[in-house]
Amino acid sequence: MSSRNMILSRLREVSPVPRRLPEVPMFDSALPPEVKSFRKSLDRLGGVWCLLPEDTSLEQFVRSRFRDATVFCSATPEFTGTRDIALVDDPRALDDVDVGIVRPAFAVAETGSIWLSEAQYNVNALGYLSQHLIALLDPADIVGNLHQAYHRKEFFEANYAVLMSGPSATAGHRGRTGSRCAGYPVADGHTGREAGYRALGQETSMNGLAASRDAMIRFLSHGRHRLPLSEAFKAGLICAAPAGDCSDAGVKERSAGGEALPFRA
Incomplete structure (x- = not known):
């Protein structure tokens, strides 16, 4: 028996018994009109x-x-x-x-x-x-x-x-x-050319994931809209971890060691 077939055979022997997926409720019993x-x-x-x-x-x-x-x-x-x-x-x-x-x-x-x-x-x-x-x-x-x-x-x-x-x-x-x-x-309503922060996701290639402090500051400093860090936090564009001082100085101090700043989708 080849190594490949031996590995597949062992995997079949220890494979879990199929189980039915749990029922997920619709949470629609008391929805408004x-x-x-x-x-x-x-x-x-x-x-x-x-x-x-x-x-x-x-x-x-x-x-x-x-x-x-x-x-x-x-x-x-x-x-x-x-x-x-x-x-x-x-x-x-x-x-x-x-x-x-x-x-x-x-x-x-x-x-x-x-x-x-x-x-x-x-x-x-x-x-x-x-x-x-x-x-x-x-x-x-x-x-x-x-x-x-x-x-x-x-x-x-x-x-x-x-x-x-x-x-x-x-x-x-x-x-x-x-x-x-x-x-x-x-x-x-407005959708297109009046975009406030259109390039934010594109610049970092992140959408709801963590972006490095350097990448974020580079965008905020040089992007079209030049949004200060403190204003970005206030606007809810960025959620810092851990919570604390959301001023520009506070963010820079906390992220000096390369701390990731996750974007909130």
């Missing part, structure tokens, strides 16, 4: 819940809210934009989009999140380079919590997916998402 909860969560995020006025088309309503916008790009046939996303072959071409329009597959009430994949975006950059993002959402597609969301079939069908509910502490795009507009639920 989905639409009411979603509106409350959306408001905390800075999103705007809009109702479509009677005798007003979706196109008229959207253009009336963004009178100064010139570039509208829609990933849904319900709105005709000025930029045909089907003709976009380079995501960077969406950098000048003033208003992006998408229809999420569903939304999550407890977090105010909307779920989007390559199927809803057509070009994924639409959700992040658009100055304002409008989400057309059917109230029937709002689920109560994340436990319900992760049972949705869309998670198993998409190659790319995101639950958007900014602002993001590390990637930095400011997402105002969700909301409803009568038969055409709508939400608007």
Whole structure:
């Protein structure tokens, strides 16, 4: 018997008996009404819940809210934009989009999140380079919590997916998402070029993981926004460990030995 087969044979002999996975509850027995909860969560995020006025088309309503916008790009046939996303072959071409329009597959009430994949975006950059993002959402597609969301079939069908509910502490795009507009639920807000700290996750290649003090200070000192360490802590972008003095001097003193400063996602 070869060494390989001998090792595999021994592993089979000591392999554990298969066990059934534990049942995970849905924690949905006392959830508030989905639409009411979603509106409350959306408001905390800075999103705007809009109702479509009677005798007003979706196109008229959207253009009336963004009178100064010139570039509208829609990933849904319900709105005709000025930029045909089907003709976009380079995501960077969406950098000048003033208003992006998408229809999420569903939304999550407890977090105010909307779920989007390559199927809803057509070009994924639409959700992040658009100055304002409008989400057309059917109230029937709002689920109560994340436990319900992760049972949705869309998670198993998409190659790319995101639950958007900014602002993001590390990637930095400011997402105002969700909301409803009568038969055409709508939400608007800032997402793209007004990003506060877009490069934070990119500079360190970290998202929710630990980054060295030197890498973090290098970004904060030389990045586009020159955010002082103390302000980064106050804004919740960075969570120092161990807890203590969050001033610039305090952070430098504690991290002089190379202490890692974990980012809080």
